[in-house]
Structures are given as structure tokens and as C-alpha cells.
Amino acid sequence: MSTPFYVSPQQAMADRAEYARKGIARGRSLVVLQYADGIVFVGENPSRALHKFSEIYDRIGFAAAGKYNEYENLRIGGVRYADLRGYTYDRDDVTARGLANVYAQTLGTIFSSAAEKPYEVELVVAEVGETPEGDQIYRLPHDGSIVDEHGSVAVGGNAEQISSYLDQRHQDGMTLAEALKLAVQALSRDTNGSQREIPAERLEVAVLDRTRPQKRKFKRITGRQLARLLDADGASSATDAEDETTEDE
Amino acid sequence: MEANTRSTGRLPAAFLTPGSSSFMDFLAEHQPELLPGKRQLPPTQGVIEAPHGTTIVAATFPGGVVLAGDRRATMGNVIAQRDIEKVFPADEYSAVGIAGTAGLAVEMVKLFQLELEHFEKVEGAQLSLEGKANRLSTMIRSNLGMAMQGLAVVPLFAGYDVDRGKGRIFSYDVTGGRSEEQGYAATGSGSIFARGAMKKLFRADLTEDQATTLVVQALYDAADDDSATGGPDVARRIYPIVTVITEDGFRRLTEDEASEIARSILERRLEQPDGPRAALL
Numbered sequence: 001m002s003t004p005f006y007v008s009p010q011q012a013m014a015d016r017a018e019y020a021r022k023g024i025a026r027g028r029s030l031v032v033l034q035y036a037d038g039i040v041f042v043g044e045n046p047s048r049a050l051h052k053f054s055e056i057y058d059r060i061g062f063a064a065a066g067k068y069n070e071y072e073n074l075r076i077g078g079v080r081y082a083d084l085r086g087y088t089y090d091r092d093d094v095t096a097r098g099l100a101n102v103y104a105q106t107l108g109t110i111f112s113s114a115a116e117k118p119y120e121v122e123l124v125v126a127e128v129g130e131t132p133e134g135d136q137i138y139r140l141p142h143d144g145s146i147v148d149e150h151g152s153v154a155v156g157g158n159a160e161q162i163s164s165y166l167d168q169r170h171q172d173g174m175t176l177a178e179a180l181k182l183a184v185q186a187l188s189r190d191t192n193g194s195q196r197e198i199p200a201e202r203l204e205v206a207v208l209d210r211t212r213p214q215k216r217k218f219k220r221i222t223g224r225q226l227a228r229l230l231d232a233d234g235a236s237s238a239t240d241a242e243d244e245t246t247e248d249e
Numbered sequence: 250m251e252a253n254t255r256s257t258g259r260l261p262a263a264f265l266t267p268g269s270s271s272f273m274d275f276l277a278e279h280q281p282e283l284l285p286g287k288r289q290l291p292p293t294q295g296v297i298e299a300p301h302g303t304t305i306v307a308a309t310f311p312g313g314v315v316l317a318g319d320r321r322a323t324m325g326n327v328i329a330q331r332d333i334e335k336v337f338p339a340d341e342y343s344a345v346g347i348a349g350t351a352g353l354a355v356e357m358v359k360l361f362q363l364e365l366e367h368f369e370k371v372e373g374a375q376l377s378l379e380g381k382a383n384r385l386s387t388m389i390r391s392n393l394g395m396a397m398q399g400l401a402v403v404p405l406f407a408g409y410d411v412d413r414g415k416g417r418i419f420s421y422d423v424t425g426g427r428s429e430e431q432g433y434a435a436t437g438s439g440s441i442f443a444r445g446a447m448k449k450l451f452r453a454d455l456t457e458d459q460a461t462t463l464v465v466q467a468l469y470d471a472a473d474d475d476s477a478t479g480g481p482d483v484a485r486r487i488y489p490i491v492t493v494i495t496e497d498g499f500r501r502l503t504e505d506e507a508s509e510i511a512r513s514i515l516e517r518r519l520e521q522p523d524g525p526r527a528a529l530l
Binding site for chain 1: 258260264276279359360366367370373
């Protein structure tokens with residue numbers, strides 16, 4: 001039996017981080033933005049059935065970039081965690097903060113355990129509040145750290161570039177159509193700065209809409225509604241803005 | 250009780266193990282003590298006294314189904330609660346109304362709602378209406394032990410079948426036996442009277458408004474002859490819960506809508522205490 005080479009902990013961690021980051025970078029990036037009535041998830045996804053975004057609980061949504069089977073596993077774990085917690089205590093006791101902590105612990109333990117390979121995933125857990133100030137967005141990188149985000153967030157291989165593009169242009173109180181268009185613009189910029197077209201049928205879009213009368217605020221936006229929002233010009237977004245001001249009063 | 254320690258720290262392995270899309274199956278493996286059916290029963294003598302919910306009625310109409318319930322819970326000859334709710338949305342396209350031991354019934358509904366929601370979230374698709382009805386069967390069957398001690402739960406399940414484009418009603422017995430009802434159905438202590446009323450008033454071509462009136466008429470007749478069923482309580486503004494499920498999903502009539510139906514029926518009954526007459530032939 002041969003003696004294994006000594007690898008310093010720093011080097012081991014750096015190798016694991018690089019492995020995870022490379023895995024995540026293979027997939028397409030996705031973005032999560034706050035808009036006036038909630039939070040919108042936008043990503044490029046050619047599949048109709050294998051979702052990147054999904055509902056976890058009443059006000060909580062989930063987005064993931066990276067390896068499908070790994071984030072799907074985490075997603076189902078999250079649904080089980082939320083449903084069990086809501087069943088044991090009350091529906092109001094299920095929070096994005098609690099869920100994000102559980103995910104962070106899970107990812108962190110896997111990342112630093114030598115027996116397991118690190119997960120090649122980056123997650124976003126978002127909860128829509130009663131008001132925009134109550135919205136919560138948490139980004140969870142592969143190593144189990146946790147970042148509290150505001151306004152906009154991007155995850156995936158090209159995330160840094162997309163994030164800085166969004167940071168410059170995202171504003172509070174955007175309409176859904178405006179936020180969606182900004183997200184699509186950010187996603188369709190390539191690493192070298194050139195633009196490419198993402199057709200509507202390759203987009204996966206979902207919202208956590210605080211104005212929905214149902215307790216469950218998660219909703220997918222597809223087909224005609226998506227096309228209408230993408231086509232919406234300045235006029236319709238102006239009327240949307242008027243509606244909001246009257247609601248605010 | 251372990252849920253506390255589990256709420257911090259890493260997700261336990263059971264959460265990340267690929268498995269069934271059923272929340273009940275997950276509970277049975279992970280924390281079986283939380284399932285109502287797995288509870289250890291102490292030996293008891295005689296019947297346990299607990300509040301009972303009474304009458305639930307349902308009727309179909311072209312395009313949907315109506316499910317309604319009275320508001321009274323009784324414990325022996327005492328009215329335990331005047332404004333109990335016994336009709337609940339199960340999900341977007343179905344509702345469940347429950348007669349029997351109120352505490353267990355409400356718990357069962359909560360678990361049933363969660364079961365449907367959990368499946369929908371995990372699979373990304375809704376169960377078929379038959380699938381939902383079968384799931385409820387399983388839950389009643391798991392309550393059989395308690396039913397034998399007098400703590401029976403007897404639901405009525407109604408929903409809009411998206412695939413067939415029509416409303417359907419399923420009734421159950423305490424053993425979980427399930428049967429689909431054609432047109433109208435009732436369960437609970439006042440059900441014999443309610444069924445009699447609906448038998449005479451039901452037609453296959455009712456409108457939605459007529460169907461909601463029909464079920465409230467039936468509840469009135471049940472309350473008229475069964476002391477455990479509560480009629481519309483005008484003084485306290487407590488009216489039956491009436492829900493409608495159509496292609497547009499589940500909707501519960503607002504208090505104003507329910508009171509309008511109940512009041513118009515009351516007014517007619519002041520002139521004609523036995524209610525509307527059906528033609529003799």
C-alpha cells in the first residue's frame with residue numbers, strides 16, 4: 001500500500017472549491033430580482049419539465065444553478081423540511097431564513113467532509129414579504145456560506161458579470177415587465193460582452209407575487225402571459241406604475 | 250419533539266433520500282409518531298365524549314360542484330360550538346367536508362391538504378381527482394382503530410375533475426370504503442333528511458346559483474329534523490359554509506352571499522315551513 005501524499009488543508013479546500021465552481025459554471029446562469037409586487041426568477045432553460053425554480057412553501061421560492069440531480073435533491077429536502085415544520089408548528093413558522101440556514105449547514109457539511117464530493121450547486125432562497133421591505137433573498141454558494149442579498153442577485157458560472165450589470169440598472173419599485181426585461185438583457189450578454197437572443201420558449205420565469213389572493217404566492221409565468229410581458233412597451237408599464245401609486249395611497 | 254434539534258444543523262439523511270412523493274409516507278418513515286393513525290390508544294370503556302360535527306351536503310351542476318356544511322358541533326345534547334367550520338379547500342380544485350369527531354377531522358383535513366400540496370410541489374403536477382379521493386380513503390382507513398372507539402371521521406370529498414371537465418362527489422364510510430355519488434350526497438347525522446330534500450329538488454341541469462340554493466335548502470331541512478344540525482343563525486349572523494368548485498377553482502361564498510341565500514330561504518319558510526313543493530307526478 002502506498003502512502004498518500006500530504007496535501008495541506010488550504011490546498012484541499014481550494015481544490016474542492018475549484019471543482020464545485022467548474023461544475024456550476026457548466027450550466028447557464030439565472031437571476032432573481034425584486035420588483036414592486038414581489039420577486040421574479042428568470043433563467044434560460046430549454047426544458048419544460050426539469051425546472052430550475054420551484055415553490056418550497058407559501059411565500060418561499062427556490063432557484064438553483066449547477067448539477068440537476070444535486071439541487072433537485074436539496075429542493076425536495078427543503079420541501080420536506082418546510083412541510084414538516086409547518087405541520088409540527090404553524091405555517092407562519094416556516095421562514096426563508098430558517099430554510100437558508102438548513103441549506104447552508106447541509107452544503108457546508110458536505111463541502112468540508114472529505115468522505116463526500118462537494119455539491120456543484122449554487123442556490124437562491126427567496127421569501128416575499130407583505131411589503132418590498134419585507135422581501136428576503138439569500139444566496140447560498142457551494143461551500144455553505146450564506147449571503148443576504150437585496151434588489152438583484154445572479155448565480156451560476158457567469159454570475160459576477162451579470163450581477164454587476166444588474167446592480168447598475170436595477171431599481172426599487174420596477175414593474176414586473178421592466179424587471180423581466182432587465183433580467184433577460186442581463187442573461188443574454190455573453191462573457192465577451194456581445195448580445196445574443198434568448199427566445200421566449202427557452203426562458204423559465206416564475207414569480208412570488210405578494211398580490212396573489214391565495215396563501216401560496218409562487219406562480220410560473222408561461223405562454224401568452226410571458227409573451228405579453230416581454231412585449232409590454234413603456235405605455236403599459238406606465239399604467240402599471242399608476243396602479244401601484246393608487247394602491248400605495 | 251426532535252423537530253427542535255432538527256430545525257438547526259444539516260438536513261437529516263432521510264430528507265435527502267430519494268423516495269416517495271407522499272408526505273404521509275415520509276412521515277411514516279421519518280417521524281411516525283406524528284401520524285394520527287400511528288397513535289397508541291389507551292384502553293377505554295364506553296364512548297369518549299368529544300365534539301361532533303354533523304351535516305355536510307354536496308351537489309353537482311353542469312360545470313362544477315357545490316359542497317356545504319352547517320356550523321354546529323355537539324357534545325351529547327350540548328351545543329359545543331355554534332360556528333365551527335367543517336368544509337375546507339383540499340387544494341385548488343377540490344374540497345372536503347367532514348362529519349364526525351371534530352378534533353380528529355380537522356387534523357385529518359390538515360394532513361390531507363398537506364399531502365396534496367406536497368405531492369404537487371415535489372412532482373410539479375397535481376394528482377388526479379381519483380388519486381386524491383384514494384389518498385383520503387387511506388387516511389380514513391388508518392383511523393379505523395379510533396373509529397372503533399367511537400371517534401369516527403366521515404368525510405365527503407368533492408372536486409372538479411380537470412380531465413373530464415365536470416364536478417364529482419365521493420362519499421366514504423368509517424372503514425375508508427369509497428363510493429362515487431351521482432348528482433348529490435350527504436353525510437353526518439342530518440344526512441338522511443338532507444338527502445330527502447335534495448332528492449326532491451335536484452335536477453341535472455341546475456345553474457350554479459340554483460345548486461347553492463339547493464344545498465342550503467337541504468341543510469335547512471336537516472336542521473329542521475335533526476337536533477344536532479344547526480340552521481342559519483340570523484341573530485348571530487352565522488350562516489352555512491357554501492363552497493363552489495368549477496374550472497376556475499375553489500371559491501367559498503362570502504358571508505354576504507351565504508346570508509342572502511339563507512335569508513331568502515328563511516323568508517319563504519315563514520310562509521311555507523316545509524319548504525318548496527315538488528310536483529306530484
